[in-house]
Amino acid sequence: MAQQGRRLAVYKKILQDNVKRWMIKEFLEYKLARLGYIYSEVLKTPLGTRIVIYAERPSRIIGKKGAVVKELSQILSAKMGVDNPQIDVIDISKVDVPEMFPKVIAYRIANAMAKGIRFRRVAFVAVRQVTEAGARGFELVISGKLSTERAKFEKYKVGKVYKSGNDSMKTVRRAAVHVLLKPGIYGIRIAIAPANAKFADDFKIKPPVKQETQQS
Known part of the structure; x- marks a missing residue:
């Protein structure tokens, strides 16, 4: 019974982490919708929570002297309980077209x-x-x-x-x-x-290979 209780606690922790990750992404999309936000990744690190934001215009999300990023960090920490949020903003053009x-x-x-x-x-x-x-x-x-x-x-x-x-x-x-x-x-x-997409029905027809017959 004790082992089953520990397993349920682990499952509950995983669900809570996934819910919090989803809430962070929804909040960022709502807050930064008009600033060129595309998508984000939430990663747990030994130092806290690393949030990578991919944007079309990173300067608008960073803000003057990092004002927007600082505001986001304060809201995530105070209102959403994110442990030591560290926000990185990356230009989407460095990832793909x-x-x-x-x-x-x-x-x-x-x-x-x-x-x-x-x-x-x-x-x-x-x-x-x-x-x-x-x-x-x-x-x-x-x-x-x-x-x-x-x-x-x-x-x-x-x-x-x-x-x-x-x-x-x-x-x-x-x-x-x-x-x-x-x-x-x-x-x-x-x-x-996308341009580099590979579909399941993609195929190439190889030309027939001529086999040389051995003369006796």
Whole structure:
């Protein structure tokens, strides 16, 4: 019974750590949504908790003399109970091409629409940027009061984007962003198959090899 109690305590600790990691990521995404935030990693170290933030514009997240990072560290420590948070901000372009990340494209579209640019023009620009970056597949869905008082959606698709199966879960990158404009809330949903993506149905046909016959 004592051994079973210890096991349950370990499982409970793992669940608590996972919940706290999820809460940290949700908080960072909410707090830094307009500052070029893409995604983050939360790592436990002997000195505390290391948080790596990947951003399109690191300077905006760091802030003047690190003011934004200091504020984030204080909130994470005081209100969320994060042990000694250490925040690092990395430029997403050092990891991969920015156009291969759906959230980068989604925020670009949202910011352009907030400035009054027509959604179709923004959509065609996004399609061109992603295809020129070498993506194997790209799908964009914009929903809301696009041209009438009734909500509808428009879809733009180029290349191959899987909707189900292992390739859809492991290879295709997805993101959804919402933007509030005067007519109402607009949804921007993006799926990208990166340039270096390898699908399960990729194959190459090797040319036949000629075998030399031995003459007796």
